[in-house]
Amino acid sequence: MRSEYFRTLFTTTLHINEEPDVLLHGVSSDTMTQILNYAYFRKMEIHSKNVRQLLETAEYLCIPGVTALCCDFFMDEIDVDNCVDIMHFARLQFCADLETRARRFVALNFVELSQKSEELLELPVEELQAVIDSDELNVKDEKFVWEFILRWINDDPDNRKGHIAGLLKGVRLGLFEANFFKDEVSKHPYVTGNKACRPVILETIEFLRDVQMMTRGDKEFVTPRIARPRIPQDILFAIGGKRDGWPSDVIEAYDARADRWSVVEGIESIGPRMNHGTAVVDFDIYVIGGHDDWKDLDSCLCFNAVTKTCREVAPMNERRRSLSVAVLRGAVYAMGGYDCYEYYRTAERYDRKAKQWSLIAPMNTERFDASAAVLNDKIYVAGGSHNKNYVNSVEVYDPDIDQWTFVAPMLSGRANFSCVEFHGCLYALGGRNRTSWELSTEKYDPAEDTWTEVPYMNFYSNYLNAEVIDDTIFVIGGIGIGETGCSVKRYNDKEDKWDKAANMNVRRFLMSTCVSKNLPNASDYAYKHRVKLMKEKRKKC
Structure with a gap:
């Protein structure tokens, strides 16, 4: 519908008064010049300072070719310093392929990001939950996931500690050593202070007990999700x-x-x-x-x-x-x-x-x-x-x-x-x-x-x-x-x-x-x- 509107805006002859100028709110002259260059010559100069404005304008004016070029630029430039920001920006602009690529990059480099990235700390809980729930999160040791959850909560404990139960479900708790789970996870104040954590804590305790006794009895062992290793990337x-x-x-x-x-x-x-x-x-x-x-x-x-x-x-x-x-x-x-x-x-x-x-x-x-x-x-x-x-x-x-x-x-x-x-x-x-x-x-x-x-x-x-x-x-x-x-x-x-x-x-x-x-x-x-x-x-x- 939006593309039809713009086509009518610039091509109709039914205006009562001729209007040679049309105001496009939020679009700079430099950006519009780039858009026109693309329309006439299929050429654009995309760089880090204009790519966001170009993509937003391309979405606003429904020019998929420019959107694709901007997304390609982001994909080529993505690194550990900007991947979280690109993922968030792509989601706001409904650029699904770019968001998927950025999310994969975050998952692939999660260990480094979890220790250094300030942007990762700014993720809303829904996006963080999606990241740590992923089977393809690239972590050899689940301790990195647990430690980042604590880091994320500690960044704003009053508003975030209530999310511990939901986030805990994304951690493969059954892969922890029994002593670490008992001393560091199950007894953590954020966990003991939230009753919603009890089901996953009890499930993990029962699983770790079964592992220790797996040579006894005839109990059928099905590996629960909390103990299934994630998919490797290499x-x-x-x-x-x-x-x-x-x-x-x-x-x-x-x-x-x-x-x-x-x-x-x-x-x-x-x-x-x-x-x-x-x-x-x-x-x-x-x-x-x-x-x-x-x-x-x-x-x-x-x-x-x-x-x-x-x-x-x-x-x-x-x-x-x-x-x-x-x-x-x-x-x-x-x-x-x-x-x-x-x-x-x-x-x-x-x-x-x-x-x-x-x-x-x-x-x-x-x-x-x-x-x-x-x-x-x-x-x-x-x-x-x-x-x-x-x-x-x-x-x-x-x-x-x-x-x-x-x-x-x-x-x-x-x-x-x-x-x-x-x-x-x-x-x-x-x-x-x-x-x-x-x-x-x-x-x-x-x-x-x-x-x-x-x-x-x-x-x-x-x-x-x-x-x-x-x-x-x-x-x-x-x-x-x-x-x-x-x-x-x-x-x-x-x-x-x-x-x-x-x-x-x-x-x-x-x-x-x-x-x-x-x-x-x-x-x-x-x-x-x-x-x-x-x-x-x-x-x-």
């Missing part, structure tokens, strides 16, 4: 590998919050591969080289985790298996490896825009079964095999000068191992050499250019893969003493110890792994049977 994938003696195309996804693996179904096949590499750029997963049991491969497939489609991209210049792979500045690198005839020190880079591989400076050493990781905006390639020897040398690639340089060697030569960057250091985990299958973990400090042994690894294996997710090192698969090819370990650096995570569903090795971060459809890969988690846990007891 998904760990295990791809291909050698299964029952043959290359496989199976893909499994790991849900770190539920500690469960799921076989990914309903997607296009990557084809059977083993001894290959995997690299992630945005939501594209590149599956590179390897072996299909008939030949060594130079081919490269790209699986998009959002669209779930697979396409073949340009092949490498060399056929490579047992290669090392890394991603730096949005480009994919493939280094070393071998084929039936030759061991490589060559390296190449895939340019996504040009859709082409090109050779870069070769490494100083031929190496296969080595491992690569990115640290301080450079690529480190460590270890591997060369001329039937196990290599301890490490070299680093600087893309600005296209040059490889040796740094301090590892304490042990090793192959079939995995390197990861963790807290500013490079960790080398597992592997073997000519004298041992029980190699300790080593840590490289780039500031000191030194390797030191990390003595607390309580297992040994090779052909393993290591990834970092949820600020935790995971070691996936591997074969060795007591290892099955599907076991998973994780390292808690705060407690300085390793513990066991859920096994993969498929036993295999010579696979590749990767982590896709901030997936908008992470729920597609998350563990689907959250209501059965406690029942499954009971079976293991």
